[in-house]
Each structure stands twice: as structure tokens, then as C-alpha cells.
Amino acid sequence: MAHFLYTLNLGAAIFMLVAMALVLARLLSGPTLYDRVLAVNSFGTTTILFLCVFSFVIGRTDGIDIAILYALMNFIATIAVLKFFRYRALDMSLEDAHIDKPTIKTGKKTGPVKRGRRT
Amino acid sequence: MSPHLVLRVVAKMLIPLIALFAFYVQFHGDFGPGGGFQAGVILAAGIILYALVFGIDAAKKAVPPSWIRIGMSFGVLLYGGTGVATWMLGGNFLDYTQFAPESTHAAGQHWGIFAVELGVFCTVTCAMLAIFYAFGSRTPELSDEDW
Amino acid sequence: MHFSPIFILDFGLMAMLLVVAFAVVRIRSLFAIVMLQGVYSLLSAAWFVSLDAVDVAFTEAAVGAGISTVLMLGAMLLTDRQAKPIPVHQKMGPFLVVVVAGLAMFYAIGDMPAYGDALSPANAYIGAEYIEATKREIFIPNVVTAVLASYRGYDTFGETVVIFMAGLGVLLLLGLNGNAGKWRAKPNGHNIGEGAPTPARNPVENEPKPVAKSTKAKRTAKKTVGVKS
Amino acid sequence: MSIEVLQMFISAALIVSGVFFVLAGSIGIIRLPDFYTRMHAAGMTDTLGAELVILGLMVQSGFTQTSLKLLLIAFFLFLTSPTASHAVANAAHQAGLKPLLGHFRAPNPGEAVVEEEEEH
Numbered sequence: 001m002a003h004f005l006y007t008l009n010l011g012a013a014i015f016m017l018v019a020m021a022l023v024l025a026r027l028l029s030g031p032t033l034y035d036r037v038l039a040v041n042s043f044g045t046t047t048i049l050f051l052c053v054f055s056f057v058i059g060r061t062d063g064i065d066i067a068i069l070y071a072l073m074n075f076i077a078t079i080a081v082l083k084f085f086r087y088r089a090l091d092m093s094l095e096d097a098h099i100d101k102p103t104i105k106t107g108k109k110t111g112p113v114k115r116g117r118r119t
Numbered sequence: 120m121s122p123h124l125v126l127r128v129v130a131k132m133l134i135p136l137i138a139l140f141a142f143y144v145q146f147h148g149d150f151g152p153g154g155g156f157q158a159g160v161i162l163a164a165g166i167i168l169y170a171l172v173f174g175i176d177a178a179k180k181a182v183p184p185s186w187i188r189i190g191m192s193f194g195v196l197l198y199g200g201t202g203v204a205t206w207m208l209g210g211n212f213l214d215y216t217q218f219a220p221e222s223t224h225a226a227g228q229h230w231g232i233f234a235v236e237l238g239v240f241c242t243v244t245c246a247m248l249a250i251f252y253a254f255g256s257r258t259p260e261l262s263d264e265d266w
Numbered sequence: 267m268h269f270s271p272i273f274i275l276d277f278g279l280m281a282m283l284l285v286v287a288f289a290v291v292r293i294r295s296l297f298a299i300v301m302l303q304g305v306y307s308l309l310s311a312a313w314f315v316s317l318d319a320v321d322v323a324f325t326e327a328a329v330g331a332g333i334s335t336v337l338m339l340g341a342m343l344l345t346d347r348q349a350k351p352i353p354v355h356q357k358m359g360p361f362l363v364v365v366v367a368g369l370a371m372f373y374a375i376g377d378m379p380a381y382g383d384a385l386s387p388a389n390a391y392i393g394a395e396y397i398e399a400t401k402r403e404i405f406i407p408n409v410v411t412a413v414l415a416s417y418r419g420y421d422t423f424g425e426t427v428v429i430f431m432a433g434l435g436v437l438l439l440l441g442l443n444g445n446a447g448k449w450r451a452k453p454n455g456h457n458i459g460e461g462a463p464t465p466a467r468n469p470v471e472n473e474p475k476p477v478a479k480s481t482k483a484k485r486t487a488k489k490t491v492g493v494k495s
Numbered sequence: 496m497s498i499e500v501l502q503m504f505i506s507a508a509l510i511v512s513g514v515f516f517v518l519a520g521s522i523g524i525i526r527l528p529d530f531y532t533r534m535h536a537a538g539m540t541d542t543l544g545a546e547l548v549i550l551g552l553m554v555q556s557g558f559t560q561t562s563l564k565l566l567l568i569a570f571f572l573f574l575t576s577p578t579a580s581h582a583v584a585n586a587a588h589q590a591g592l593k594p595l596l597g598h599f600r601a602p603n604p605g606e607a608v609v610e611e612e613e614e615h
Contacts, residue, residue, distance in 0.1 A: 004503065004507075005503060005506070005507075005555060008506075008507050008510060008511075009510075010271055010272075011514075012510050012511075012513075012514050013275055014274060014275065015514045015517070015518055016514070016517065017275060017278040017279070017282075018518065018521075019517050019520075019521035019540070020282065020521075021278075021282060022521040022522060022524065022525050023521050023524055024282060024285065024286070024305065025525060026524045026525055026533070027301065027302070027305065028285075028289050028293075028302075032530060032587075032592060033297060033298075034530055034583055034586065034587040034590075034592060035530055035533065036297075036298060036301050037301070037583050038524070038530070038533060038534055038537050038580075038583055039524065039537075040301050040304060040305060041537070041541070041576070041579050041580070041583065042520070042521070042537040042540055042541060043305055043308065044308060044331075045540060045541045045545055045572065045576060046517065046521070046540065047308045047309075047311075047312055048545070048568065048572065049513075049517065049544075049545055049548050050312060051311075051312055051315060052548070052549060052552055052565065052568065053548065053552065054275065054312070054315060054316065055315070056552060056555065056556075057272065057275075058272065058315075058316070058318075060318070060320075061561045061564075062151060062152050062315075062320040063315040063320065063323075064561060064564045064565065064568070065144075065151060065152055065153070065320075065324065065564070066152070066315060066320070066323050066324055066327050067568050068140065068564060068567055068568055068571070069140070069161065069324065069327050069328060069331070070308070070311075070327055070331055071567075071568050071571035071572050071575065072133065072136065072137050072140060072161075072571055073137075073161070073164055073327070073328070073331040073332035074331060074575065074579070075129075075133065075168070075575040075578065075579055076164055076167065076168045076171070076331075076332040076335075076336060077304055077331065077332060077336065078579040078582060078583065079126065079130075079168065079171050079172065079579075079582065080171055080335060080336045080339050081301075081335070081339065082583065082585075082586045083171055084339045084343065085586060085590070086586050086589065086590070088343070089343065090170075090175070090254075090255045090336070090339065090340050090343065091170075091174065091175040091176075091255050091256055091257075092174055092175075093172075093173050093176070093177060094122060094123040094126060094127060094171075094172050094173070094174075123582075123585075125578055125581055126578065126581075126582055129574060129578045132574065133571075133574065133575065136571075144324075148408065148411050149406040149407070149408055149411055150406070150407050150408060151408065152320040152321045152323070152324045152408070152410075153321070153324050154321070154410075154411050154414065154415070156325060157321075157324050157325055157328045160325075160328040160329055160332075160333055161328050161332075163333060164328070164332035164333055164336075167332070167336055168332075171336070188437070191430055191433050191434070194426065194430070195426055195427060195430045198422075198423055198426050199423065202419075202423070212420075213416075213419035213420065213423070215416060224405050225403060225404050225405045228403070228404045228405070228406075228416055229404075229405070229406070231415070231416065232404075232406070232411065232412075232415040232416055235415045235419065235422070236411075236415060238426065239422065239426050242426050242429055242430050242433075243426075243429055245433065246429045246430065246432060246433030247333055247433075249433040249436055249437055250337060250432075250433065250436050251333075251336065251337060251340065253436045253437070253439075253440035253441065254337060254340035254341055254343075254344070254440070255340050257344060257440075
């Protein structure tokens with residue numbers, strides 16, 4: 001029975017690795033930067049799952065602490081990236097950010113982009 | 120309509136949990152993975168999340184730059200002071216057994232490791248926040264073509 | 267060597283690390299590089315877990331996932347978005363150095379202990395002594411904490427001082443308030459407002475400019491303003 | 496049938512279905528044509544697949560500290576993943592990234608935002 005569970009977890013870990021590789025391909029090729037952000041986020045989730053399953057495979061549950069850490073911290077990078085691209089500053093508050101429309105890179109020239117108000 | 124309501128609510132729920140996890144890593148470091156450095160980085164990440172969502176000015180109100188200056192030096196002083204204290208008690212520099220020489224369960228070692236990890240925690244948190252404040256407080260001036 | 271199925275996972279992780287490292291070298295968009303570095307730290311943390319180096323994995327995870335990406339983005343705000351291409355003739359020298367160093371490393375692989383060897387120098391001599399002594403001298407389960415804080419307390423003190431110096435250097439060079447918001451970065455050396463007539467910028471720009479900006483940086487900016495790359 | 500065998504089978508079923516969803520999601524991230532559809536696939540990986548796999552592992556380990564930690568991971572993922580997806584979608588929509596349209600036409604990104612504002 002232990003052998004069955006070991007095989008099950010190992011198979012799950014290998015499939016997680018495959019999923020990580022697929023998401024990585026999207027990260028490398030992503031046409032827009034939002035695809036990349038999405039891929040990084042998804043990659044984080046897949047890695048968390050990989051770490052959980054893998055700690056069951058090797059029988060040491062310390063890897064789960066690292067998975068908790070990633071589950072908490074994966075969010076911060078995503079928020080930073082989106083703030084960076086939407087408001088072009090890291091220092092302003094989201095609370096009083098007015099809705100503005102920075103343009104994605106289209107190649108053609110566009111008007112000036114308003115940044116979020118600095119408090 | 121208030122902008123980014125979802126982000127603000129989730130961040131508000133998440134920041135205390137990140138801080139709690141940082142303290143778990145700090146004080147559970149003797150039994151599981153982790154220690155002062157990791158805990159300091161995690162706590163700093165929590166405060167950085169606060170700064171990202173509620174603005175760097177709010178973060179500076181919560182954790183003022185003067186605290187950062189003091190905390191950064193306090194950590195190193197705590198570490199060094201532990202060594203000096205063992206010195207005063209008659210041992211070598213950073214020889215923690217001097218704190219409780221009669222103990223059979225190495226209580227002196229436990230106290231020494233606790234103090235030292237606390238010093239590392241202080242210094243790392245404050246140094247990470249100092250770097251973030253220094254970079255995050257600056258505003259670039261860009262034309263659209265450069266972007 | 268006995269083949270364990272866990273090696274499949276190790277090799278998979280190593281292969282992905284290699285792909286990400288090549289991509290970081292090849293891609294010119296700095297934003298993609300920041301993202302890829304986050305992925306690199308995720309992968310290396312997973313790999314450290316498989317090597318049973320959980321504390322190292324923890325550090326890698328803590329620094330790589332949250333802090334490093336944010337700080338990189340903060341630095342990227344003040345610089346360019348794209349790496350400048352380097353002409354091929356300038357690349358040949360470094361390439362030669364890398365090839366020679368790589369060949370030397372391949373030559374040295376023969377002397378390395380086998381993967382997971384119980385008698386390798388890291389496991390055999392002083393490491394084994396620490397693992398034994400921790401149980402009867404310090405009474406805590408985590409050997410890494412015991413070694414870091416007690417047996418190698420001097421080293422950790424040095425590391426703490428290094429972190430302190432890093433923070434101090436940033437404080438001295440940049441200041442915690444970014445010069446109270448008066449300092450402004452100008453990527454590419456362009457001085458906006460001197461070239462083509464642009465629409466009104468932020469109101470902050472009308473403030474009297476700080477003295478430090480009007481020195482060398484401004485002079486070079488004036489020179490290069492016409493020849494935008 | 497003893498309780499361990501039952502535990503094993505439940506765990507196996509949950510993990511296998513979770514892995515199926517994760518794999519399907521990551522294939523979707525590769526294969527689907529534009530950003531918004533890819534996000535649909537990624538959302539499936541992030542919530543359904545992840546929760547199923549973690550639930551399977553919890554069943555496997557029983558009432559232990561490990562199980563509690565896994566519960567925490569499941570809770571954090573449940574909290575942060577949809578939020579991150581929401582933030583990415585919001586940013587892309589605000590920036591004017593248009594979905595790949597077929598026969599039907601969606602409103603322009605700017606117009607849709609104005610309508611949303613008036614609702615609140």
C-alpha cells in the first residue's frame with residue numbers, strides 16, 4: 001500500500017513537472033506582457049503543488065513550509081508588476097488611484113499618459 | 120466606485136498572516152527550517168505589500184524611517200552585545216554556555232541562539248525595508264517613447 | 267549507481283533551470299528577465315528541497331519570490347526597458363573566457379564525489395561531527411540553526427554586519443525619502459522637455475530643480491538629446 | 496475494507512482528478528488563442544486543480560500537523576489566486592488589450608469601464 005501511494009505521488013510530481021514545463025513555454029513565448037504575468041502566477045501555483053507532492057514522495061514534510069511561503073508571497077510579485085505597468089510607480093496608494101488608461105505598446109505614437117496621483 | 124477594492128481587502132487579510140508566518144519562522148527555527156534571516160525577509164515582504172497597496176506614505180507612517188535606522192543598528196548591536204556579555208561572564212566571545220553554566224539541557228545555548236537570531240531578524244527586516252524605501256520613493260520621468 | 271525514480275524529477279528541474287538561464291541571457295526585454303529570475307528562484311528552491319537543503323530552499327524562496335522581484339522592478343523604474351544589444355566583436359572575449367572556464371569545470375567533474383555519496387568530504391569529516399555533537403551539546407533538532415548561530419557564530423556575525431553595511435550604503439547614497447521626492451531619474455540620458463515640444467508634464471517639474479542635477483548629467487543629456495537610439 | 500484502503504482510494508481519486516485539471520489547464524495556457532481565454536485555463540489550474548491535489552494529500556496524511564499546513568496552503572491559494580487573476584485581467588482590460596473576437600462583438604474596453612463605474 002505504501003508502494004502504491006509512493007507511485008501515485010511520484011506520478012503526480014512528474015505530471016506537475018510537465019505542467020511547469022508547459023507554463024514555462026508560455027512564459028518564454030508570451031506575446032504580451034500580461035501573458036507573462038499570468039504564466040508566472042500559474043507557474044507559482046504549479047510549483048507549490050509540486051513542492052507539496054514532492055515532500056510526500058521523499059517523506060520529509062519540511063517542503064510544505066516552503067509551499068506555504070510561496071502561497072503567501074507569490075501574490076506580492078504579481079501586485080508589484082501590475083502596479084508597475086498600470087501606474088508606472090511603486091510608491092502611490094491604490095486607494096486613491098484614479099482610473100486612467102495607459103496604453104499597451106502598439107508601436108504607434110500615443111498621447112501622454114497620466115500617472116496615478118502622488119500622495 | 121473605489122478602485123481596486125478586491126486587492127485592498129485581500130491584502131488587508133493577508134498582511135497579518137504574512138507577519139504571523141514570519142514570527143512562526145523566527146521562533147520555530149530551532150525545530151523546523153528557517154531562522155532570523157528568512158523571518159526578517161518575510162516580515163519585510165509583508166510591509167512591502169502594505170506599501171504597494173496602501174501607498175508608501177502610509178507604510179512610512181506605520182514603520183517610520185527613523186525606526187529603520189535604529190533597528191538596523193540595534194540588530195548588529197544585539198548580536199555583538201551577546202558576544203560581549205559572554206565575555207563579561209568569563210567565557211569566550213559568543214560562548215553561550217556562560218549564560219547558564221550549570222544547565223544540563225544547554226539552556227545557555229538556547230538563550231544565546233534566541234538573542235542572536237533576534238538580532239539578525241532586526242537587521243535584515245530593516246535593511247530590506249531601507250532598500251525598498253530608497254528605491255520606491257523615487258519617481259522616474261519618462262516620455263512615452265522611452266516606455 | 268542505483269537509479270532512484272527521484273532522479274527523474276531532479277533532471278527535470280535541472281533541465282528547466284538550464285532553459286531559464288539561457289533565456290535570461292538571450293532575452294532583451296528587462297521585464298521578462300525580472301519575471302524569469304522569479305521563476306529561476308522558484309525552480310532552484312524546489313531543487314534544493316530535493317537535495318534536502320531545506321533551509322537554503324527557504325532562504326531562496328523568501329528572497330526570490332517576494333523581495334527580489336519588487337526591488338528589481340523598483341530599480342527598473344529608474345532605468346531602461348530594454349537591454350542594449352552588444353556588438354558581436356565585443357562578445358568574443360567574454361565568450362572565450364566562459365568556454366575556457368567551462369572546459370576547466372568539465373575537467374574537474376572527474377574529481378567530484380558521486381551524487382548522493384555518503385562518504386563525500388562534505389558528509390564525512392567535520393559535518394558528521396557537528397551532526398553528532400548538536401544532539402548532546404545544544405539540544406535542538408535543527409542542525410543548521412545550531413551550526414549557524416552557535417558553532418559558526420562568528421561567520422553569522424560577519425554576515426549580519428554585511429547586511430547592515432548594505433543597508434547603510436543604500437541609506438548614505440539614496441536616502442530613505444528619495445531626497446523628499448525632488449530627485450527624478452532620467453533613463454537613456456534624455457532630458458524631457460528639451461527635445462520635441464511635449465505636452466505639459468507633471469506639475470512637480472515646475473519646481474526649482476535641485477542643484478545636483480544641473481551638473482554633468484545634464485550636460486551629457488543635452489549632447490545626446492538629438493541622437494535617440 | 497479497512498479505513499486505510501478507503502483513505503488510499505479516496506486520496507488516489509482526488510489526486511488523479513487534480514492532476515488532470517492541472518495538466519488540462521497548462522495545456523490550455525499553451526494552446527488557447529488569446530490572453531483572456533488563456534486566463535480561463537489558468538484559473539482552472541489555480542483553483543480547482545490545486546485544491547483537489549491538496550485535498551488528496553490531506554486525506555493521505557490524516558489528522559496530523561502536515562494536514563493542517565496543507566489546509567493553510569489551500570486557504571491561501573483560494574484567497575490569492577483568484578485575486579491575482581482578477582488583478583491581471585483588470586490591468587489588461589484597462590490597458591486596452593482586446594479579446595480575440597469571432598462573430599459577436601464585445602463593447603470596447605473603455606466603454607465597459609464607464610458603465611461599471613456608474614453601477615456603483
